[in-house]
Structures are given as C-alpha cells and as structure tokens.
Amino acid sequence: MNVLLVGSGGREHALAWKLSRSPLVEKLRVAPGNGGTALVAENVPIGDTDVQALADYVRDNAIDFVVAGPEAPLVAGLTDALAALGVPCFGPDAYCARLEGSKAFAKEVMAVSGVPTAAFRVFTDLEAARAHVAERSLPMVVKADGLAAGKGVVVAKTRQEALDALEEMMARRVFGQAGDTVVVEDCILGEEASFLAFCDGATCAPMPSCQDHKAAGEGDTGPNTGGMGAYSPAPVLPDTEWERMADLVIRPILRTLAERGHPFKGVLYAGLMMTPDGPSVLEYNVRFGDPECQPLLMRLESDLAQVMRDCVAGKLDPASLRWSPKTALCVVLAAKGYPGDYPKGMEIRGLEAADALPDSKVFVAGAALKDGALRATGGRVLGVSALGEGLASAQENAYRAVSAVGFENSYFRRDIGSKGIKRISQ
Known part of the structure; x- marks a missing residue:
C-alpha cells in the first residue's frame, strides 16, 4: 500500500515507526510530520487540518490508505472527504468524531448508551x-x-x-x-486510567490499559500538560478486566453510533476515573493518546497496517491481535517552561545512543531536522520509551535511555510509573 499518515507529534512518529515495519506498506508519507518521522518516511508539507489539500494530495499521488493521527482532521471531516474519493481512512467520520469534538455530544451519547459518567448539564x-x-x-x-x-x-x-x-x-x-456551549458536571475522584480499543464499526479489540501523567510536576503537581509520560499496563486496570470494561464503556457506544447510521471505525479511547463506586468515563477521544500511543505500540506485536485495514473494512478479528507480556513506559522530555513559554532551537544529542539500548526507542514529538541536526521546536520534545519485565524494570530501562539523550533547557518528571509501582507493592 501507498500510505499517508496525517499528523506531526510523538504519536505520529510512533505510528510511522510501526507502520514502516509492515510488509503491507510499500511507501509511507507523513503530512506534515516532524524530525522523527523524516527518519522513517517522507514528510509532506501539508497541515493536518487542511482537509482539501490532503484530499487533493491523496488523489494526485495514488495514495491507497490514509491514517489520521490527531483528532482535528477527523473532526474537520477528513474521513468523509476521502470516502468521496473512494480512499479508506483509519479514523471515524465527522459525526462519530464529535465524541471528542463536542463534549456535550459525547455526554448525550453516553447517557443514551447507559455508560457510567458524572451527572451533567449543558448550557448555551x-x-x-x-x-x-x-x-x-x-x-x-x-x-x-x-x-x-x-x-x-x-x-x-x-x-x-x-x-x-x-x-x-x-x-x-x-x-x-x-x-x-459549556458542560457543567460533578467532579468525581479516583485514579485515572486510559482504555483504548480498535473498532471496525461493530466489533472491538481492546488494547492493554494505560496510565497517563498529565501534571507538569512530580507527585502530580503543577499545571496540566498534554502528557509527561505513560505506561502500560496500568495496575489499576489489569488485563483480566479488558472484556468487562469493553462491555461497559466501548461496545455500548459502538451500538448507539451504528444504530444512528455512523459505524465507528478507528481507535475509541475512554478516559476513565476509577472511583470507589466503579469506573466512570471522563471523556472519549477518537484516536490514540499522546504519549499513551508510544508504550502501546512498543507492546503491539501484530502488523499495525493489517489491523487498521481490517478495522476500515469491517473485518477486525480480536483474536488476531498479539501483545507483548512486557510492560512499556514512556518518559517525556520537555522544554523548560512548558506548558507555558519555552525556548526552541536546542540541538538534540544522543538519539542513536538511546535507541541502541536494549528494548528502548526514542520518539520525536516537537523537533525538526535543520542543517543535519535535530532541533527542538515544541514544548514536548521527545518521548523516551522502553520495555521491561514488569513496571519497575520498564521504568529503570526508560530512565537509563533518558540519561543517554537530551538537549539544553530540558526537563522531565522522574516519577513516571511510581504510582503504579506503589500500587503493585500494596
């Protein structure tokens, strides 16, 4: 297949890295991509929300299959525009993408579907x-x-x-x-977890659980960010709970959307709060999380391109997915000052050394290749990921890789995974 991946973050580098390993993918392009995707694919200078330009590129370059990384192009109707050209896109249509694009819509669908969520009211x-x-x-x-x-x-x-x-x-x-429009809802307390599933409109294949770290500072302090690290599986949501959780928060949504004539095809991501009274859905996303995508793809042993193609074709076989029994953990290296103002242009060193460590991979998020060097361009710059025999081992391996790579004016949390290790010990 001639594949176009849309997006420019660490998630997209992880997706490009995994797709480039598939024998089904003959040529891979990324629009607009970043310095990491340029190492495994050809970057195309088209913004990820320029749906018309993306559709024109797909038509003019004989693209066979498109993968949407972020939510914005899906909400803007990328899948619908490509369907008009007869080109399949991994990602839901604009109607289903409203699960992320409109919190009021998501709440309404949850209520109709019987999914547990906080009490709410919608106001205009x-x-x-x-x-x-x-x-x-x-x-x-x-x-x-x-x-x-x-x-x-x-x-x-x-x-x-x-x-x-x-x-x-x-x-x-x-x-x-x-x-x-605003949604005002009850505040529910507990430990957060991320639960994702591949979906083909009717069938879902749950992925291992994840836990993201949103706060900028250690001990979950400071302002919220796009994510400072993640690990999989999350001890708060063990593998034995996959099917029960899918029955509770994924399959009811698929049924409702299919009944409305809009089968959901792509990745459905439930952000959960594990409360003393049981799980409650905080929000839905319609794509892989970032940085949750990185540890999940480190663990995925199946051909990602095949899984995505099966989802779009309505032929997903959950039994065909294979996951490593190892734990994966990702530590985000950010520019000092993020999520506020931060410096740019710092040269990144040690990428090859970190990648050479056993079971380790550095995913590039906010960086570009300039004059032969990889330089920071964003707030979250790198996602340093590693596998291990258990969470403590994955944490040790990831931080070993962190020590091998870096740039001036960087910072990172030193406690990614510690909450899970504490839960396991208890």
Whole structure:
C-alpha cells in the first residue's frame, strides 16, 4: 500500500515507526510530520487540518490508505472527504468524531448508551449557566464544548472559580467557538486510567490499559500538560478486566453510533476515573493518546497496517491481535517552561545512543531536522520509551535511555510509573 499518515507529534512518529515495519506498506508519507518521522518516511508539507489539500494530495499521488493521527482532521471531516474519493481512512467520520469534538455530544451519547459518567448539564446561555453554578455542590467541572487544545477544562473548587471559568469561556470567548456551549458536571475522584480499543464499526479489540501523567510536576503537581509520560499496563486496570470494561464503556457506544447510521471505525479511547463506586468515563477521544500511543505500540506485536485495514473494512478479528507480556513506559522530555513559554532551537544529542539500548526507542514529538541536526521546536520534545519485565524494570530501562539523550533547557518528571509501582507493592 501507498500510505499517508496525517499528523506531526510523538504519536505520529510512533505510528510511522510501526507502520514502516509492515510488509503491507510499500511507501509511507507523513503530512506534515516532524524530525522523527523524516527518519522513517517522507514528510509532506501539508497541515493536518487542511482537509482539501490532503484530499487533493491523496488523489494526485495514488495514495491507497490514509491514517489520521490527531483528532482535528477527523473532526474537520477528513474521513468523509476521502470516502468521496473512494480512499479508506483509519479514523471515524465527522459525526462519530464529535465524541471528542463536542463534549456535550459525547455526554448525550453516553447517557443514551447507559455508560457510567458524572451527572451533567449543558448550557448555551451564560446567565442560565451562572444560576446553575450558584446552586451546584462543590467541587464541579466546567468544560468548553469544543476542541480547546486540551485547555478547556476547569476543576473548580470554589463557586468563584466556576463563575470565572464561565466568564472566560462564554463571555470573553478565550477558546473561540469551542466555548459557546459549556458542560457543567460533578467532579468525581479516583485514579485515572486510559482504555483504548480498535473498532471496525461493530466489533472491538481492546488494547492493554494505560496510565497517563498529565501534571507538569512530580507527585502530580503543577499545571496540566498534554502528557509527561505513560505506561502500560496500568495496575489499576489489569488485563483480566479488558472484556468487562469493553462491555461497559466501548461496545455500548459502538451500538448507539451504528444504530444512528455512523459505524465507528478507528481507535475509541475512554478516559476513565476509577472511583470507589466503579469506573466512570471522563471523556472519549477518537484516536490514540499522546504519549499513551508510544508504550502501546512498543507492546503491539501484530502488523499495525493489517489491523487498521481490517478495522476500515469491517473485518477486525480480536483474536488476531498479539501483545507483548512486557510492560512499556514512556518518559517525556520537555522544554523548560512548558506548558507555558519555552525556548526552541536546542540541538538534540544522543538519539542513536538511546535507541541502541536494549528494548528502548526514542520518539520525536516537537523537533525538526535543520542543517543535519535535530532541533527542538515544541514544548514536548521527545518521548523516551522502553520495555521491561514488569513496571519497575520498564521504568529503570526508560530512565537509563533518558540519561543517554537530551538537549539544553530540558526537563522531565522522574516519577513516571511510581504510582503504579506503589500500587503493585500494596
């Protein structure tokens, strides 16, 4: 197949690395890609949300199969545009992509499907939202409905914090149209886990669980980020719970969407809160997480291109998926200052040395090849990943690789996986 992968992050480097190993993939291009994808594929200078330009490129270059990495092109209708050309795309259509593109839509689908989630109300009127906040118990969560680059969620511990969030989203419109509608919901407490599944519209194949680390600082302190590291499996959601969890939070959604004439094909990602009363869905994503994708693909032993093709064709066989019994862990190296302002242009050294370590792989996120050198261009720069015989071993191997690679003005959390190790010991 002549394959086009859309996206530019660490997730896309991991996907490109895995797809490039498939005998089904004759040529791999990535739009727009990054310095890591350039090492295993040909980068194409087209933005990942320029659906028309992507469709034109696919038509003019005899692309056989497209893989959407991030959510934005899916929400913008990439799969629909390619379907009109007769070209299959791994990723749901725009209707299904609203599971991530609209938090109000996702909540409505969860309610109809009987999926456990926090009690909520949806508002398009600021005064009505203010009145509701004045009566609701604390803490509460205020969410901008649309895509807001991961920043449109406020956990309000005081009523004033909730009112300030409404003011920012609905009156000042700091997130643009994404805040024209807001969701106000109960705050639920517990330990978070990520549960993903390959889906072909009717059948799903659950993946091993993951746990992401969103906070910038050790001990889950500081501002939220796009993710500072992840590991798989997550002890809070053991492998023995895969099928039960799929019955609870994946298959009901697939049935509802299929009944509406929009079978979901791609990766469905349930962000879970494991509460004392059982799991509750915080949100759905319609693609691999970043950095959860990196440890998952380190563990996947099956041909990713074949799995994706089977999903799109409606022929997914869950029994055909093979996963390494090892644990995988990813540590993100970020530019100092992220998620706020951060420096750029630092040269990355030691990539080959880190990759040469046993069971280790460095995935490039925010970096580009310039004048023969790999230089930082983003906040999250590298995702250093490793396998191990258990979580403690994977953690040790990943941090060994971290010590082999780096750049000036970098920082990383030193406790990725520690929460899971503590749970195992208890």
